[in-house]
Amino acid sequence: MKLIILGPPGSGKGTVSERLEQEFGFLNVSAGELLRKEAAKKTVNALKIKRTIEAGKLVPNHIVVDMIKKHVKNKRKYLLDGFPRSREQAEAIEDLKIEKVLNLDVKEEVVIERLAGRRVCSQGHHGYHIKYLPPKKAGICDVDGSPLIQRKDDVPSIIKERFKIYHSETEPVAEYYRKKKILLTIDGSGSPEEVYRNVKKALQIS
Numbered sequence: 001m002k003l004i005i006l007g008p009p010g011s012g013k014g015t016v017s018e019r020l021e022q023e024f025g026f027l028n029v030s031a032g033e034l035l036r037k038e039a040a041k042k043t044v045n046a047l048k049i050k051r052t053i054e055a056g057k058l059v060p061n062h063i064v065v066d067m068i069k070k071h072v073k074n075k076r077k078y079l080l081d082g083f084p085r086s087r088e089q090a091e092a093i094e095d096l097k098i099e100k101v102l103n104l105d106v107k108e109e110v111v112i113e114r115l116a117g118r119r120v121c122s123q124g125h126h127g128y129h130i131k132y133l134p135p136k137k138a139g140i141c142d143v144d145g146s147p148l149i150q151r152k153d154d155v156p157s158i159i160k161e162r163f164k165i166y167h168s169e170t171e172p173v174a175e176y177y178r179k180k181k182i183l184l185t186i187d188g189s190g191s192p193e194e195v196y197r198n199v200k201k202a203l204q205i206s
């Protein structure tokens with residue numbers, strides 16, 4: 001199955017994706033994570049990508065679309081987290097023949113609180129929340145033992161910019177897939193366990 005997970009920043013896309021990866025073996029393709037890795041390299045594009053992410057803006061389409069397509073080439077079971085983020089990006093991956101699109105619906109005040117308490121492991125793959133999804137040992141990733149950090153774009157001024165872009169660029173993507181009748185909207189306001197249960201129910205997998 002080929003899936004997309006949509007939702008505002010802090011809606012829990014990464015947490016749901018991690019769980020679907022662990023339980024069902026989906027290849028978990030996080031656009032943000034791939035871009036942060038790219039930004040850490042010593043390439044011509046790296047500094048441009050780093051600055052764009054830290055400003056909360058969208059990285060240019062040609063970079064993101066090529067990167068995602070390279071990752072999913074010849075794969076049949078994957079989920080795209082944080083991609084597509086605009087109608088242009090959605091149109092650019094028509095050839096992938098995405099089957100279902102999950103749309104996590106959460107109110108803005110809830111996600112702002114989640115973002116303030118969000119921590120990620122320094123390897124970049126595992127996400128936590130100091131109150132709602134704490135690690136077993138404070139400040140340390142349960143899975144790889146790396147220190148937990150706060151993302152540079154999880155600060156109020158940048159969060160505001162990310163929401164602005166979400167409303168103008170990314171919300172129309174949900175509409176795009178709703179018209180194709182493959183959009184599954186899920187209440188994302190509960191605990192990580194509740195949201196994940198709702199996702200599995202919507203996908204009819206257990």
Ligand code: AMP
Pocket residue numbers: 009031032033035052053054056057058059060064081082083084085089153162
């Ligand atoms: P995320 O980890 O999904 O919150 O993404 C972090 C940042 O990476 C975003 O704020 C953008 O700067 C960049 N980014 C992630 N996905 C995309 C995308 N599909 N298109 C453009 N930029 C992206």
